[in-house]
Amino acid sequence: MLKNARVGFVGWGKMAEAMIAGLLRLRLVSAAQIVASGLRTERGAELSERYSGIGTSVNNEEAARADILVFCLKPQTIREVFAQLNGRIDKKTIVISIAAGVTMKDVSEKLNCARVVRAMPNTPGRIGKGITVWTCSGLGAEDKACVAELFRALGEELFCEEEKYLDMATALSGTGPAYVYLFMESLVNAGVGIGLPRHLAERMVLQTVVGSAAYARESKAHLAQLRDDVSSPAGTTCAAMYVLETARVRAAFLKAVRAAHHRSIELGKS
Numbered sequence: 001m002l003k004n005a006r007v008g009f010v011g012w013g014k015m016a017e018a019m020i021a022g023l024l025r026l027r028l029v030s031a032a033q034i035v036a037s038g039l040r041t042e043r044g045a046e047l048s049e050r051y052s053g054i055g056t057s058v059n060n061e062e063a064a065r066a067d068i069l070v071f072c073l074k075p076q077t078i079r080e081v082f083a084q085l086n087g088r089i090d091k092k093t094i095v096i097s098i099a100a101g102v103t104m105k106d107v108s109e110k111l112n113c114a115r116v117v118r119a120m121p122n123t124p125g126r127i128g129k130g131i132t133v134w135t136c137s138g139l140g141a142e143d144k145a146c147v148a149e150l151f152r153a154l155g156e157e158l159f160c161e162e163e164k165y166l167d168m169a170t171a172l173s174g175t176g177p178a179y180v181y182l183f184m185e186s187l188v189n190a191g192v193g194i195g196l197p198r199h200l201a202e203r204m205v206l207q208t209v210v211g212s213a214a215y216a217r218e219s220k221a222h223l224a225q226l227r228d229d230v231s232s233p234a235g236t237t238c239a240a241m242y243v244l245e246t247a248r249v250r251a252a253f254l255k256a257v258r259a260a261h262h263r264s265i266e267l268g269k270s
Contacts, residue, residue, distance in 0.1 A: 001146040002028045008066030010081060012038040012047055012056070015098060016072035018126040020051055022153025025128070037063035061088055068094045068150065071107075075099040075267040082110035089113055094143060096150075100170045101267030104137045104163060114138040117147055118166050120174045125154030132157045133169035167268070171260035179256065184209055 007029055009016040016036060023029050031053030037060045038044065044056035057063065064085050071078055078099045089095065089111055096117040097107050104116045119134035132151040136144060136159075144159070151157035160166065184205050191201030216226055231237040 001142070001149045002033075002068075005029065005033065005067040005146065006065070007034050007150070008063035008069045009034070009036040009072055010038075010060050010063050010069065010085075011072035012036040012043055013072055014123075014126065015121060016070065017047065017050075018121075018130075019070065019072075019150070019153055020047070020054065022125070022128055023150070024051060026153055028149060028153060035063045035066065060085060064089050064093075066093060068096065068146070070096045071099060073099055075101050075270075078102055079106075079110060082107070086111055091115075094139065094147065096147070099267075100174065101167065101264045101269075103268050104135070106268070108137070115143065118163060119151065120166055120169045121151070121154050122173050123177050128153070128155050130155040131173055133160060133166060133173060134158070135160045135163050135166060167261055167264040170264040171257045175257075175260045179253065180209070 002023070007023065009020065020034055020036065023034065024031060031051060032055075034051075035055035035057065036044070036047060037057045039058060041058055044058065048054065048056050055062065060081060063069065069089065071081070073081060078097065091113065092115070093113065094115045094117060095107060095111060095113050096119055097104075098119050098121055100120070102118070104118050107116045107118070108114060115136075115138040117134055117136040117139070119132050121132040122130045124130040125132065132154050134147070134151060134157065136147065139147065148157050148159065158169075160169070187205045187208075188198065188201045191204065192198050196204075212226075216223060219226065227241075231241065
C-alpha cells in the first residue's frame, strides 16, 4: 500500500525516528520516499547518517510535500507549525497528528485540509512492540489500509470509530509505559530492600513482567483468574495482595489514568 507513497515527518524526535526505522526495517518504503524536518541541523545530520538515503531539512515545507504527512510534535508547539504550513499542504495529502489532545477538527481547520488522522502511539514502538490507537476523518477504505500499514511499523495498530477514545488511549496506552516502569522500578527496589543484589532483582523483574504479559495474552484468561492462579490459600501471594489492596493501589491507578485523561482533554483546549 505504501509502495509509491512519499512520507513526510514534521518533527524528528524519537517517535518519528521509530516510525522511520520501522518503515525501513519492514521495507514498506524506500529511504528515498522519506523526508523529515526539524529545527536542529545536527539532528538532521544524525538521521541522514543513520538512515542513509532519507531526506532531511530544517524547512518544514520540504517534508510537507508528501502523500502522507506525520506531525510528530508536542501539543504545546504544534499550532505554531500549523500556522506556518497552512495552505501549503496538498488537498490529497493524508495528515497524521500524534500530538496529545489535538483534535482532528483543530488539525483540519488550522491546516485547511480534509484528510486527517489522529493517532496515539507509545514508546515500545521504538522496537516494533508498541500499540498505536488511531481514528480518522475523510479517508476511504484504501487510505485507511495504507495508514494501518504505516502504524504497523511501530507494532500493533487499533482503529477506533469515535475520536473520544483517543484521549482515553493517551491516558491508558500512551502514558501506560510510565505506569509499568514505575511498577517495575518499585519491585526492583523492594527486592534490593530485602537483600537481593540489584542486578539479580532487575533480571527477575524484567523477565517476570515480560513473561506475565506473554502468558496473559496466550492464555486469554481473565486477568483476575490469572492472579488467582498464583494465590495459594494463606500463602505468600495472599499476604502481598492484602497489603496492596489495603494501600488502595487499584484506586491510585484509577486516579492516575483519570488525571492523564483530563490532562489530554485540557491540552486540546489550550
